Amino acid sequence: MTKHQKRLSVPNSWPVERKTETFTVKADAGPHGEAGVPLLIVLRDVLGYVDNRKEARYALNQDNVLINGKAVSDEERPVGMFDIMAFTERDEYYRVFPGDGGRLALTAIDEDSAGSKLGKIVNKQHITGGDVQLTLHDGETLVVEDASEYSGDDSIVVSNDGEEIVAHFPYEEGALVTAVDGAHSGEIGTIEEIQVTPGSSSNNVLVEQDDGDGFETVEEYVVVIDENFTGDDE
Numbered sequence: 001m002t003k004h005q006k007r008l009s010v011p012n013s014w015p016v017e018r019k020t021e022t023f024t025v026k027a028d029a030g031p032h033g034e035a036g037v038p039l040l041i042v043l044r045d046v047l048g049y050v051d052n053r054k055e056a057r058y059a060l061n062q063d064n065v066l067i068n069g070k071a072v073s074d075e076e077r078p079v080g081m082f083d084i085m086a087f088t089e090r091d092e093y094y095r096v097f098p099g100d101g102g103r104l105a106l107t108a109i110d111e112d113s114a115g116s117k118l119g120k121i122v123n124k125q126h127i128t129g130g131d132v133q134l135t136l137h138d139g140e141t142l143v144v145e146d147a148s149e150y151s152g153d154d155s156i157v158v159s160n161d162g163e164e165i166v167a168h169f170p171y172e173e174g175a176l177v178t179a180v181d182g183a184h185s186g187e188i189g190t191i192e193e194i195q196v197t198p199g200s201s202s203n204n205v206l207v208e209q210d211d212g213d214g215f216e217t218v219e220e221y222v223v224v225i226d227e228n229f230t231g232d233d234e
Contacts, residue, residue, distance in 0.1 A: 031138040036078020069160025102185040155224040
């Protein structure tokens with residue numbers, strides 16, 4: 001199987017120029033599915049820390065690059081929405097956040113904020129033993145004894161070791177959200193109304209914004225956040 005990806009066919013979330021060259025690196029299998037951006041692209045094309053794959057491999061072998069608290073050695077490891085990137089030697093920390101046009105962007109955060117990451121609950125099911133397993137947007141799973149307070153489309157903040165839920169943001173009218181896909185990707189506002197659509201069609205979400213514009217999108221495209229995830233506190 002080829003390790004290359006044609007630039008013209010990469011997902012919209014990939015922050016690469018499509019017409020400068022024919023190919024770019026292909027992401028390994030891993031979290032975030034097809035939307036995951038290879039780490040090499042972040043290091044080379046977004047941050048400019050390396051010029052090529054060889055330099056990226058050398059940098060990663062120093063164990064100074066962490067994703068969600070774990071050292072990464074694979075330059076093709078997918079990076080995606082709300083991942084936490086730490087460059088310990090540089091003392092730099094970033095949260096992957098939706099940018100304009102659906103492209104992933106990096107928001108600088110402090111070291112304390114880098115100890116946990118946000119996840120959207122996309123599935124909730126009972127498992128053997130009576131516990132409940134929550135599945136997050138990036139494929140991570142978390143087992144909880146009492147899941148009565150958690151619902152689909154809620155967001156939780158999980159410590160990097162995956163053992164503690166440090167915050168919970170219910171999906172409801174009045175919640176602060178960001179769009180992570182579609183025409184309004186990267187925009188932030190407050191849920192004004194959740195319009196339930198009968199049948200199998202997606203629910204619509206009306207989002208109001210401080211500037212008075214607001215927007216409408218489908219339920220799958222919004223993620224509940226709080227002010228600490230907007231970058232406004234930097």
